[in-house]
Each structure stands twice: as C-alpha cells, then as structure tokens.
Amino acid sequence: MTPSPVSPAASEPAHASGDAPSGRPPLRIAVAQHAFPVGALAENARRIRASVQQARDELAADCVLFPELALTGYPPDDLLLRNDFLAATQRALDEVAEACHGITAIVGAPLYRAGGVRNAAVVLADGQEQAAVYKRCLPSYSVFDDNRHFTPGEAPGVVEIAGYRLGVAICEDLWCGEPVTELAAAGAELIVALNASPYHAGKPVEREQVAAERARSSARPLLYVNMVGGHDEVVYDGGSFACSAAGAVTARAPLFEEGGYLFELSAAGKFDGPQATPLEEVAATYQALVRGTADYVRGNGFAAVVLGLSGGIDSALTAAIAADALGPERVLAVMLPSRYTAQRSCDDAAACARALGVEYREIPIEEPVSACERALAPLFAGCEADVTEENIQARLRGTLLMALSNKQGRMLLAAGNKSELAVGYATLYGDMCGGFAPLKDVYKSEVYRLAAYRNRLGEAVPQSIIEREPTAELRPEQRDCDSLPPYPQLDALLRRYLEADADVADVADVADVADVADAAESAVSDLSMAEQQRVIRLLYQNEYKRRQAAPGVKVTRRAFGRDRRYPITSGWRG
16 A cells, blocks of 8 residues: 655644544554664664564554664664765665555654755655655753754654555654644644653653643544663663543553554544553563663673672662573672671672572682782871772772673673762772663662562562661671761652752752652751752762763663763862
C-alpha cells in the first residue's frame, strides 16, 4: 500500500472530532518497541527489516511505527557532524526501504535535506521513501542537545495510510503541544508520536498525562511509541501506549520489554491493543538500573564484571544489579579487608555473594597498605595522620580491582551512590574506580528502598547489611554520620537543591518536587542553615571529582553528568 505524500496543510475534515467515518476497516498499526543502539547502523537496519516483516506477515498490520531515530539510535550526538556517518545512514535507510512491501513503515532517522540535518520520521512503502516529516521542537535541556545537531521542521506533516490521515509528531513536538494542534488543523484524524524518551522515576505516568492532554486538546486519538534499552547515561523504558480522543489510556505495552505490539483503531476512533499492568515506581527504577547496566557493559565489549563487595549496602545492591543484568556466573565479588574491617563485614559480604550465587574472593590489603606507609614515612614525618592514610586504603583497593579487571577482561563496577558523590564522600582513584557506576544517580535512602524491593524477588541483600549503620571502615569506629547529616535529611536537601533548583535560603520551604513526594516531606528544617550551607558548598567543591566519575544510569529528574553541566572552576558556592 502506498501512502499519500505528507501534506503541510489541509482543510478540516468533516469528522474533526477524531471519530473515523464509517465504512472503513479498522486501522492496524504495529509498534516496534525495541532497543536501537547508537551508531549500530547495520544491526538497527536488520532489526527494522525484521520488525517490518513481523508486522506485515504475523500481525497483518497496515503500518509499523518505529521510535525516534531508530536507525541510528538516540542520541547519536556528534556522529551527525560526520559526512561519512550521514552517508552510511542514508544507505542503511535505502536498504530498509527495499524491505517495505505490502506495508507502510514510519522510521525515525536523520536526513540531510535542504542544507541541514533533520530529525525525521521517514515514510517507507513500495520499496522506497514516500515522504518525511521533520521534528519541529528541538530540545536543548536535560540530556537533550537537538539544537546542536538538527535543523527544525517548519510545517505539520499528515500522511494518508489505508484511508486514514495520520498526523506525525516526533517526541518534543508532543511535549510542546502546538505541533499537535496544528496537525489536527491540517486534517489529521489521529496522532502518531515517535519517541526516544528516557526513564526517570515518575516519567511513565508523566508521559501518559502529557499525551492524554494532547489527545483531549486536539480531539484526536493518539498512539505513542517509545524505545527500549540503555545508552550510556540514559535508559529507555518502552511502555508504548494509546489514548482515546477523550484522553483515556486504552492500551499499553509493557515497560522494559522488547517486542512488536499491535494497536487497532476502530471506525469509532478508539485504539485497542496490549493491556500491560503499570509497574510500581521502585520496580521500574530497579529494572532501569538492571537494563542500563547490562546494555552498557555488553555494548562496550565486556562479558563479565568485577566489583568490591565491602559488606555495606551499596556494594551489595550493586552486586544484585550486576547478577540480574548479566547472570551471577559473570560477576566476581571481591572483599578487600583492612585492619579496620570488622569480621561482621566479611561475614555479610560472603553471605551476600552466596545469596546471589556470584563468585567470591578475599584479598587482604594490610600488607600493601603497610608497604605504602613505610615508603611514605620519610616524607610524612612530623605530620599527623588524617584522611590521606584513609585514602591510601581506598586507592589500593582500586588498584587491585583494576588489576583483576585488566587481567580477566572484566569491567569494574563502582558502587558509590549519588548522595556520596554529591558531597565528595568518595575517593578519586579509589572507590570511584570503575567503568560504570550503577548507583550513580541513586540517593542513599533510595538504596535501602531498592534493596528491600530486590529482596521481595528473592534473597539478595542480607538483613544484617540493611540494618547496619553506614560506615566506610577506614579508621576505628568510623560512621558516615560523623561527617555527614543523616541520609534522609541529606537526601531531601540534595533533591530539592538539585532537582527543584531551590536557593539555599529557601531550600527548606520547597515542597513540590514532583517525583520525590516522600523527600518533600522530610524534615530538612531539622538541619541548621549553617549545615545546609556546608552541604551546598561541598556539592560545588566536588565538581572536579564528579567530572572524573564513571557514567551511571539516570533514574532521577536531574542526574550528575550529561544532565547537569556545571563548571569545575567557579567562584560560585550557592
């Protein structure tokens, strides 16, 4: 079937309410909810061709819809500045087009057109490109940088498939709203939206609310397709869905699961389709961490990982995520006890490894620590012991773990959490060593919630670890609370400052951080203003550490890394 060309404008149809005229068969649209790795043109093209075949032969679909930039993966970033990459993309698109017979495919891909690179939804049928719709709203916030690479589209695009007029939107066009209104005015009977929308806690609900409002305001049913899979710091959670013209979600694909899903639009304008049950937020966040870790490790050519297992909750949860992401047989957990390590820590680490079924080893570090202390003694003469000696232990652990990584070809996972990284409670070239940090965007208080959730699925984190007071064990009787506020208060303060952009003076009054309702109720006011200001100073002072930290999965509204771009050298301290 050949779609009609994209129309930048059309007269308002008689059935402007969104109800299709009677006498037509239902419109069957397959959604290809898959992972499309960045830059993997040949792999992505093969997956697109296979999805086209499945949609046509197994699902008997009229049309198959793919996510934003499915052909290249999103975001391809400065690959888009290379002529060779753009040329290879066009060749891959031509190969995909050749497979499109007996069905129409709408594929997300970059196109070099009219003197610029466009973020496009390309309509393919009868073995060739039939039309293209260009993304109009180009985001330049959070993890997005479309303005750097793309030229915006100027007009709404409507294409006719199987007798239905589809208005095509691309991701931010839906969030902006005006492009959807213009699609309806241009004659669209329904809206289809191609997306590469990353996960953060609360995002699936927020996404459906925005789409439902666009469906209501345009009086058109709407079909939303989203990508699945991890790319560097972001993870896409799928969860493609459909809304009625009244704004009710009528069909929903599962979160984090790849597949081809059929949505059928009846003559009455209602989508029927999969009826997946929404995940509770803690479950969705855990799945995001698992998927993001798996895709990063494998995508960078590693088959297995190693991590330090200290007997604390952060490394225990990291080990659980790794075991679930890669399989326990691909995880090596190493306990590196020092003179300050309690026997309880060794026992808890071993119990955690047994529960997860991962390989476990112990490498005492007392001898190399003593050797370092002897080597440095002449230069340290007359100096009191301080954090320097503590950091020697952490850095020797990092050295030994990196040696195992090099020798065995395992990626080293860093186990630090967001709360520690925010205030510099982490050692450069020590516990910050690693190729990936699964908990980089997970606050300490959230670590406990995720550990409790993981234990609901099966024993993973021993209760003795959960109940133990946090400690780095780098000096006698050390506790985290000796130098940091209690984690619930620290995390509430950090959430509000980082995610709600509250000033230091009013941070205690912020009570509307959308995705952290529990934190919004925490007693930040229990911290003195001097203590709050100290925490914010630590946040700014440790930007240099975070710039050297391993990447990790974004699961909050604003993560360290690509999502938050602050100068290292700055006189501003909040």
